[in-house]
Amino acid sequence: MKFWRKQRIFLDYASITPVSKEVLVEMEKCQKEVFANPSALYSEALLAKEFGLKAKERIAKILNVSKNDIIFTNGGTEGNNLAILGVFEALGHSVSKPHFITTVIEHPSILEVFAEIERRGGEVTYVSVNGEGIVNPKDIRSALKENTVLVSVMYANNEIGTIQPIKEIGRMIKDSRLKNKTNLPYFHTDACQAPLYLSVDCLKLGVDMMTLDGIKMYGPRGSGVLYVKPFVNIKPIIFGGGQEKGLRSGTENIPALVGFAKALEMAYEMREPESERLVKIRDYGIKEILKNFPKANLNGSETLRLPNNINICFPDLDAEFAVISLDVAGVSASYSSSCRTLKEDSSSYVVESLGKKEA
Numbered sequence: 001m002k003f004w005r006k007q008r009i010f011l012d013y014a015s016i017t018p019v020s021k022e023v024l025v026e027m028e029k030c031q032k033e034v035f036a037n038p039s040a041l042y043s044e045a046l047l048a049k050e051f052g053l054k055a056k057e058r059i060a061k062i063l064n065v066s067k068n069d070i071i072f073t074n075g076g077t078e079g080n081n082l083a084i085l086g087v088f089e090a091l092g093h094s095v096s097k098p099h100f101i102t103t104v105i106e107h108p109s110i111l112e113v114f115a116e117i118e119r120r121g122g123e124v125t126y127v128s129v130n131g132e133g134i135v136n137p138k139d140i141r142s143a144l145k146e147n148t149v150l151v152s153v154m155y156a157n158n159e160i161g162t163i164q165p166i167k168e169i170g171r172m173i174k175d176s177r178l179k180n181k182t183n184l185p186y187f188h189t190d191a192c193q194a195p196l197y198l199s200v201d202c203l204k205l206g207v208d209m210m211t212l213d214g215i216k217m218y219g220p221r222g223s224g225v226l227y228v229k230p231f232v233n234i235k236p237i238i239f240g241g242g243q244e245k246g247l248r249s250g251t252e253n254i255p256a257l258v259g260f261a262k263a264l265e266m267a268y269e270m271r272e273p274e275s276e277r278l279v280k281i282r283d284y285g286i287k288e289i290l291k292n293f294p295k296a297n298l299n300g301s302e303t304l305r306l307p308n309n310i311n312i313c314f315p316d317l318d319a320e321f322a323v324i325s326l327d328v329a330g331v332s333a334s335y336s337s338s339c340r341t342l343k344e345d346s347s348s349y350v351v352e353s354l355g356k357k358e359a
Contacts, residue, residue, distance in 0.1 A: 017216060048254050072253075088120070102151070104353045105154070109190075132162065140173075151173060154189060163301075173185060187208045196274065197275045217266075218267075293314060311351075
């Protein structure tokens, strides 16, 4: 396929990022030195296990948690499924009609899991957001019930880039637990979009579970982690050899875990200067688009949004035609969510939740 531009412009980093050279170098080194199954007892296996443990130590340091609370997954979708379904499987029989709380703008890997929980007899409350795509912590508090077992609110939205008040929600849930003298509800956040630009210090955020995905931060495909606080009661959704404390069976992909650790470290080191650089580009882009397209409007908050995110509605413009035209011109962009482009209805439920007709 030939294009008239010699160099293409890629504008879909919220969907996926290229693997960084530094990550590839570290993974290649690991591939050469480690090939054995870390569950065995011979020397090569112990070496593989050591590589995995050191990678978890590096990850845990940035998340400000114990390495023992890191569960390796193959990405954000599996991590979200394990967090939510894991709690349902663990508490579904001990709590009468377990109740869950989430927001209407979550990623499909959250919303589809909650839909499955409803099919299995659970109860789910979907909290709305305001016109800027921000959830009000008071609405979360109002939704709490005696049988609420889990609250799941994404850290930053993958479509409109809005950043949610996770700390405030975490404090509110902690106060509720102290008042009721219980460990419930647990608090989970899908933070896949966050590491490149936001702090993922689990202790400061006040979360009990956090999902991360390597493909969102220049890490290897098929890599991710789920942080699970020790008191959280979850059960596995994948069964087999009992790896990852019995919560995620399957021989560990040590090179991917090492690559994930390197990517997270690089994200942590570059977070502040990169955010500062991108905010200037983002704000300039928004200003110029709105100036040159008077009918266009910005989706999400002007300030409480990720540095790399611009989401615009262009009324009366066919989205598919626009994306294809940009592609021919050498610009890779997306409309709606890349995770939903294969679905029959490609309109954005996230934008629609803001109260806008053009989605």
